[in-house]
Amino acid sequence: MKDRALALVKEISDPATRLNRLREYLQALVLRSLHEVEAFSSLVLVGGTALRFLENLPRFSEDLDFSLFSSKGYQPERWLGKVK
Numbered sequence: 001m002k003d004r005a006l007a008l009v010k011e012i013s014d015p016a017t018r019l020n021r022l023r024e025y026l027q028a029l030v031l032r033s034l035h036e037v038e039a040f041s042s043l044v045l046v047g048g049t050a051l052r053f054l055e056n057l058p059r060f061s062e063d064l065d066f067s068l069f070s071s072k073g074y075q076p077e078r079w080l081g082k083v084k
Contacts, residue, residue, distance in 0.1 A: 001029070020060045024052070027064060033083040042074045043067070 005025050009018040027049055034040065045053075048061025068074065 001047065023045055023062060028053075030064060030083055037079050037082045038073070039079045040073065042070050046068045 005022055008025055009021050012018045012021060031045065031053070032036065034043070043066045045064065046067050047063070047065030048057070049064050051057040052059065052061055
């Protein structure tokens with residue numbers, strides 16, 4: 001993972017852009033892990049990061065915002081334990 005992250009920013013000279021690219025990479029890893037444990041049967045990704053990933057919004061968002069769609073199957077402790 002570390003090698004992949006460093007390769008993503010290798011050619012980027014602007015420090016702020018490098019940092020944002022690394023953050024976005026980590027966000028994608030967290031979202032993938034949550035998808036793998038089927039967290040999105042209970043949660044919905046909302047906010048700026050959702051717009052960035054789903055609608056290619058040119059603005060970077062630092063956090064991941066979720067809304068609870070259904071309390072059935074809501075197991076945040078298990079999900080967070082699976083984030084790789």
